[in-house]
Amino acid sequence: MPEAPKERTLVLVKPDGVRRGLVGEVVTRLERKGLTIVAARMVRLTRPIAETHYAEHRGKPFYGELVEYITSAPVLALAVEGRSAITVVRALVGATDPAKAAPGTLRGDLALAMTSNLVHASDSPASAERELALHFHDKDFVRYTRTDAEYV
Numbered sequence: 001m002p003e004a005p006k007e008r009t010l011v012l013v014k015p016d017g018v019r020r021g022l023v024g025e026v027v028t029r030l031e032r033k034g035l036t037i038v039a040a041r042m043v044r045l046t047r048p049i050a051e052t053h054y055a056e057h058r059g060k061p062f063y064g065e066l067v068e069y070i071t072s073a074p075v076l077a078l079a080v081e082g083r084s085a086i087t088v089v090r091a092l093v094g095a096t097d098p099a100k101a102a103p104g105t106l107r108g109d110l111a112l113a114m115t116s117n118l119v120h121a122s123d124s125p126a127s128a129e130r131e132l133a134l135h136f137h138d139k140d141f142v143r144y145t146r147t148d149a150e151y152v
């Protein structure tokens with residue numbers, strides 16, 4: 001069977017992950033899976049960027065708290081590449097509600113609250129494209145081959 005195509009997706013280590021010192025844990029799990037980090041940026045999101053990022057949630061009861069929270073401290077924005085990366089990263093991250101996320105996932109192991117749920121990951125190819133363009137410029141993406149590329 002042919003390999004699934006390579007995809008690129010956006011991951012944000014949210015303010016709780018940064019402030020709890022869990023950036024390394026998130027990056028480690030992505031790397032150990034065999035995914036390639038092709039851009040990284042530590043940044044405090046502005047309100048307009050946060051509102052654009054979460055535009056699909058505008059009007060929902062949790063929207064205000066979500067924007068306040070995501071702008072409250074820096075995030076680590078990552079562009080992550082690999083076979084089926086969008087689906088694979090969502091599986092590594094786990095269910096949106098950490099109380100329901102499976103053990104072994106990032107949220108299942110390391111988070112408990114819905115708003116401060118450690119990590120954001122794009123949920124579809126269209127979201128990945130939109131979110132990557134919001135957080136990165138074309139020149140931010142690097143190209144390299146992992147030394148274990150033949151296995152992953």
Ligand code: CMP
Nearest residue numbers: 057062066096114115116117119120121
């Ligand atoms: P994230 O994957 O970043 O996408 C939207 C975020 O909204 C989600 O993670 C949660 O942090 C937050 N959120 C808060 N309340 C809810 C809710 N009831 N349903 C979905 N997402 C919620």
